[in-house]
Amino acid sequence: QVQLVASGGGLVQAGGSLRLSCAASGRTVGNYAVGWFRQAPGKERMFVAAISWGGGRTDYAASVKGRFTVSRDNANNTASLQMNSLKPEDTAVYYCAARFWGTASPIVDEYDIWGQGTQVTVSS
Numbered sequence: 001q002v003q004l005v006a007s008g009g010g011l012v013q014a015g016g017s018l019r020l021s022c023a024a025s026g027r028t029v030g031n032y033a034v035g036w037f038r039q040a041p042g043k044e045r046m047f048v049a050a051i052s053w054g055g056g057r058t059d060y061a062a063s064v065k066g067r068f069t070v071s072r073d074n075a076n077n078t079a080s081l082q083m084n085s086l087k088p089e090d091t092a093v094y095y096c097a098a099r100f101w102g103t104a105s106p107i108v109d110e111y112d113i114w115g116q117g118t119q120v121t122v123s124s
Contacts, residue, residue, distance in 0.1 A: 002026040009118030022096030024077040033099040034079040038092035050104035093117040
């Protein structure tokens with residue numbers, strides 16, 4: 001059974017950077033796209049970024065485009081989200097998710113497995 005573990009969150013000042021990691025463990029069968037989502041208190045889970053299995057396709061929410069970069073290393077079963085120029089409105093719990101046999105998607109319900117989330121707090 002595949003499990004995802006997200007890490008790398010923390011407290012950072014506005015304008016700073018963080019790098020989130022998502023590690024997959026267990027028996028991975030087939031290829032999978034990785035998506036990053038975030039959820040602020042009292043709000044629904046929102047799409048942030050996604051990357052296809054081969055890395056050839058990436059997708060970003062308009063609010064993070066140009067500031068965040070998604071990448072992956074299939075040899076090590078990891079994916080990353082580099083977050084630069086962080087803003088207070090980026091504060092949320094960030095989740096990584098895997099979509100088996102599908103391409104990068106911004107739709108929450110299309111992902112099969114979710115990590116536990118990591119808190120990102122950006123102070124002004």
